[in-house]
Amino acid sequence: MKKQYETIDLKPLMMGPNALRMVKELTAKLNLRPGMRIMDLGCGQGITSLFLAEEYGVKVCAVDLWIPATENYRRFLQWGIDSQVIPIHADANALPFADGYFDAVVSVDSYHYFGREAGYLEEKLAPLVKPDGVIALAFPGLKQEMERPSPAMLLSWDEEAMKTIRSGQWWREHLSKAQNISVLEVSELACCDQAWRDWLACEENPYAQSDRPAMEAGAGKDMNLLAAVLKRK
Numbered sequence: 693m694k695k696q697y698e699t700i701d702l703k704p705l706m707m708g709p710n711a712l713r714m715v716k717e718l719t720a721k722l723n724l725r726p727g728m729r730i731m732d733l734g735c736g737q738g739i740t741s742l743f744l745a746e747e748y749g750v751k752v753c754a755v756d757l758w759i760p761a762t763e764n765y766r767r768f769l770q771w772g773i774d775s776q777v778i779p780i781h782a783d784a785n786a787l788p789f790a791d792g793y794f795d796a797v798v799s800v801d802s803y804h805y806f807g808r809e810a811g812y813l814e815e816k817l818a819p820l821v822k823p824d825g826v827i828a829l830a831f832p833g834l835k836q837e838m839e840r841p842s843p844a845m846l847l848s849w850d851e852e853a854m855k856t857i858r859s860g861q862w863w864r865e866h867l868s869k870a871q872n873i874s875v876l877e878v879s880e881l882a883c884c885d886q887a888w889r890d891w892l893a894c895e896e897n898p899y900a901q902s903d904r905p906a907m908e909a910g911a912g913k914d915m916n917l918l919a920a921v922l923k924r925k
């Protein structure tokens with residue numbers, strides 16, 4: 693029988709490049725097992741939490757800032773995963789969990805908003821993960837560092853927004869500064885082009901449509917989707 697994440701209408705739930713494609717490719721790099729306790733950080737409208745619960749049988753704390761917990765709880769009830777997935781409204785900078793609580797953190801299309809702050813990973817996120825636990829991140833990035841955004845990019849995104857979009861090399865150096873983690877991998881996601889196409893095809897989503905001018909003017913040739921897999925020391 694098909695799982696719900698394979699059949700639900702994704703379009704109304706999407707908030708950026710197709711998170712389901714990204715989380716599938718990201719978690720294929722991990723060794724998630726039933727019963728593990730996972731934080732889905734920046735879960736948005738819960739697509740990735742549904743996938744984690746159904747595909748891996750893990751327990752999920754679905755944390756998000758912009759989407760109220762009550763709204764996600766309604767969806768989790770409707771999907772019948774409310775005993776497995778706990779909706780939590782929290783800022784990634786003030787996560788309300790005990791140290792060593794999680795077997796893993798999974799974060800899709802979210803980490804680049806808050807994870808560029810010096811010390812964030814080492815002081816605020818890594819302590820919540822058990823020794824040898826993993827932190828798996830997937831987010832938009834650049835193919836190469838650029839001195840400034842291209843004219844095509846500026847058709848949809850301002851300079852401030854583009855500060856969140858960095859190359860894999862930049863992220864590797866940045867993440868490696870945390871003393872309490874090892875960087876196992878920083879790589880490109882193969883689903884990049886299709887994940888962007890899926891997002892731009894959300895005709896009724898004004899955010900998707902506002903990303904179109906940049907991508908149609910060729911910004912996509914410099915854009916990437918990156919994965920980072922880290923291990924807690």
Ligand SMILES: C[S@@+](CC[C@H](N)C(=O)[O-])C[C@H]1O[C@@H](n2cnc3c(N)ncnc32)[C@H](O)[C@@H]1O
Binds near residue numbers: 734739
């Ligand atoms: C582009 S949306 C992606 C949502 C979802 N992961 C997905 O891919 O569909 C970015 C998400 O990051 C979350 N986010 C941004 N800053 C955050 C912060 N400081 N703490 C927690 N979540 C944050 C937002 O609430 C938002 O849902």
